[in-house]
Amino acid sequence: MDPVNDTPNRATDGRADPLIGRVLDGRYRILTMIAKGGMGRIYKAEQQPLNRIVALKVLSVPPTDAGRGEDFRQRFYREASICSKLTHPNTVRIFDYGKSDDGIYFIAMEFLEGxxxxxxxxxxxxxxxxxxxxxxxxxxxxxxxxxxxxxxxxxxxxxxxxxxxxxxxxxxxxxxxxxxxxxxxxxxxxxxxxxxxxxxxxxxxxxxxxxxxxxxxxxxxxxxxxxxxxxxxxxxxxxxxxxxxxxxxxxxxxxxxxxxxxxxxxxxxxxxxxxxxxxxxxxxxxxxxxxxxxxxxxxxxxxxxxxxxxxxxxxxxxxxxxxxxxxxxxxxxxxxxxxxxxxxxxxxxxxxxVEPPPPRRVGLYVGLGALALLLFIGAAVLVLVAGTDTPPEATPAATVAPAPVEPAPPVEPSPPDGAAADTPAVPTPAPPPQDKPAATPRPADKPVARPADTPVTKPADKPTAAQPADVPAEPPAEPDKPVAEGTDKTDPPPDPGAGDDWGKPQSDIRNPWED
Incomplete structure (x- = not known):
């Protein structure tokens, strides 16, 4: 229905509206017309004796023969009965419906100011x-x-x-x-x-x-x-x-x-x-x-x-x-x-x-496990090769040399690499020292404690903490790569959200809303 701006006692064609001021069906005193549509008009009316303001829709039913009129009446009452059962707050309520003595179909609805x-x-x-x-x-x-x-x-x-x-x-x-x-x-x-x-x-x-x-x-x-x-x-x-x-x-x-x-x-x-x-x-x-x-x-x-x-x-x-x-x-x-x-x-x-996050902790656990394994092997090498707390330059080779079954002379250059060179040095020195670990338990406590503390706080600092002379060596940074990759995966992907700046462009159509 389209709102109208007519005077209270005039119809849209300029003639007096015969329904204005009339009491329809003995209950609804019609005050003014507020809207019109293809099949009727809506009036502001007062329901008596409740003195309640309602919106009264009056249907414009074209003249028909008796058979079609009866069909319309049945449809009207059936659908009006269904619509009157709508109770949702966002739906305008229907209070009443019927047909007046002079054949006017009407629907009384909730009146809204808005x-x-x-x-x-x-x-x-x-x-x-x-x-x-x-x-x-x-x-x-x-x-x-x-x-x-x-x-x-x-x-x-x-x-x-x-x-x-x-x-x-x-x-x-x-x-x-x-x-x-x-x-x-x-x-x-x-x-x-x-x-x-x-x-x-x-x-x-x-x-x-x-x-x-x-x-x-x-x-x-x-x-x-x-x-x-x-x-x-x-x-x-x-x-x-x-x-x-x-x-x-x-x-x-x-x-x-x-x-x-x-x-x-x-x-x-x-x-x-x-x-x-x-x-x-x-x-x-x-x-x-x-x-x-x-x-x-x-x-x-x-x-x-x-x-x-x-x-x-x-x-x-x-x-x-x-x-x-x-x-x-x-x-x-x-x-x-x-x-x-x-x-x-x-x-x-x-x-x-929006998308399920990828498994981010797996890489971290694998990296930490690999690092722990490298540190353990490095500690074992230090225990067997270093022997004392002296800096591992040429001295560690002299310390390990008294061992009876020592095939370690070719491995003498590997101790300066520390934990960074542990991976390639593991196969050669590991089996021989196991034959005689009797003289090494006491020195083993110190090298193990040093590498173990280092990876927990900062794995990359291990070579510098254990051997300042190895600072120029680049390999110690390589074991840190798995840890860095695992750490990056824990960060959520930076997905930008929708902007909140909803500027209102001006419409260039003067009145685009004619139905």
């Missing part, structure tokens, strides 16, 4: 992405209840979304004008959807299957949500045509242009644009399977926007959003049916990694 989304977009579009996400998630919450009851809205557009503001400044969505009347046109003539002003839906927001009079499902409503999001984020409608026929052809055959073509200055994340384009898929199977799936995708984009997720790349399989496990678990903390404005209570203490 602005339509159409008015907000006309004044402020493009609006900030976080705000679009918030409003759309609330719309999804309303639709989820209706879809679960088999109701398809069929006419989602900004003028059917009323935004009220709470005392704390948060915006609250109220979805109006559900599919209650949209299915009633079947009572008139051969099931046509485009008869004598009974077009079901607005051409700007109609899905391809709706235009082609195909089967309508909840994915048809999702397409309409995609058109709303496209305009809210870019400040432009996806298609701009002079005639309704040309516009409908675009919905069926023409892909919507990328955001960058509409406005190069827009700062909308690739994931959020992907969500919009997925909603606008020509084939219903390419869209989200439900508004719950759309809401999950929007929640993931919200996390990315707030810097809680990095490296996010959304995908869809058979209508379901594929999310990383860690993000999936975090989103599940918020009840799926919850509604209302988003708060900052979901902020994480650390940025969430």
């Amino acid at each position: 602005r339509t989304m159409r008015q907000i977009l006309a004044d402020e579009a493009p609006i900030a992405p976080w705000r679009v996400i918030d409003l759309l998630k609330q719309i999804c919450s309303s639709l989820a209840e209706a879809h679960s009851m088999g109701l398809i809205h069929r006419d989602l557009k900004p003028s059917n979304v009323i935004i009220t503001t709470h005392a704390d400044g948060t915006e609250f969505v109220n979805v109006v004008d559900f599919g209650l009347v949209k299915d009633l046109e079947g009572a008139f003539g051969d099931g046509e959807q485009t008869q004598a002003g009974l077009i079901v839906g607005s051409p700007m927001y109609m899905s391809p299957e709706q235009i082609l009079q195909g089967e309508l499902t909840e994915r048809s409503d999702i397409y309409s949500l995609g058109v709303i999001m496209y305009g809210a984020l870019t400040g432009r409608k996806p298609f701009k045509q002079e005639s309704a026929l040309a516009l409908m052809n675009c919905h069926i055959n023409v892909p919507p242009p990328p955001f960058a073509e509409i406005n190069p200055e827009l700062e909308v994340s690739a994931n959020l644009e992907w969500v919009v384009m997925t909603c606008l898929a020509k084939d219903p199977k390419g869209r989200f399977a439900s508004v719950q799936e759309l809401s999950r995708a929007l929640s993931a984009c919200d996390k990315e926007l707030r810097g809680m997720v990095t490296g996010l790349q959304l995908e869809i399989q058979e209508g379901r959003v594929i999310l990383p496990l860690e993000l999936e678990e975090h989103l599940s903390r918020r009840p799926a049916g919850s509604s209302g404005p988003y708060s900052g209570s979901l902020t994480l203490n650390r940025p969430m990694q």
Whole structure:
């Protein structure tokens, strides 16, 4: 329904509205008209004797023969009964419905003081992405209840979304004008959807299957949500045509242009644009399977926007959003049916990694194990070769020389290499000293203590601590490479998050929101 600015006692064509001032069905005193649509008008009325202000929708039913009129009556009461059971906070409540003595069908609904989304977009579009996400998630919450009851809205557009503001400044969505009347046109003539002003839906927001009079499902409503999001984020409608026929052809055959073509200055994340384009898929199977799936995708984009997720790349399989496990678990903390404005209570203490982290400790453990083995072998060599605490230059060879079965003279140049040369020197000296370890237990305590302390604190300092003369030697730095590699793997990959600077480019269309 479109809001009107008429005087309280005049109809839109300038003639006096006969319903103004009338008490309809003995209960509703009509005060003024507030909106009009293809199948009726909405009035501000007072429900008596409760003195409650309501929005009274009066249906404009074309004259029909008795058979079709009865069909309409049955459809009206059946769907009105279903819609009256909608109780979600983001859905406008239906209080009453019926038919007056003079044949006027009416629906009494909750009266709201607020602005339509159409008015907000006309004044402020493009609006900030976080705000679009918030409003759309609330719309999804309303639709989820209706879809679960088999109701398809069929006419989602900004003028059917009323935004009220709470005392704390948060915006609250109220979805109006559900599919209650949209299915009633079947009572008139051969099931046509485009008869004598009974077009079901607005051409700007109609899905391809709706235009082609195909089967309508909840994915048809999702397409309409995609058109709303496209305009809210870019400040432009996806298609701009002079005639309704040309516009409908675009919905069926023409892909919507990328955001960058509409406005190069827009700062909308690739994931959020992907969500919009997925909603606008020509084939219903390419869209989200439900508004719950759309809401999950929007929640993931919200996390990315707030810097809680990095490296996010959304995908869809058979209508379901594929999310990383860690993000999936975090989103599940918020009840799926919850509604209302988003708060900052979901902020994480650390940025969430979208991809599962690689095994980072394995390299560290392997490096430490290899280092420990090298140090043990080096200690054994020092015990057998060094013999004393004297610097291992030419003296260690003299100390080991008295050993009876000593084939170590060819290994005399290896002691100066210390632990760094331990790996190649291990096969030769190790077997002979084992024959006579009796004279070496006492000196062994000192060399073992020195290398053992060194790798715990700083493995690279071992050669300089044990032998200052070996400072020029380069090999001691080589055992440190496994440790350095293991240490690097523990650091999380630096994945930049989405930027938070959401500047609002100015729209160059004066009033792009005519439905």
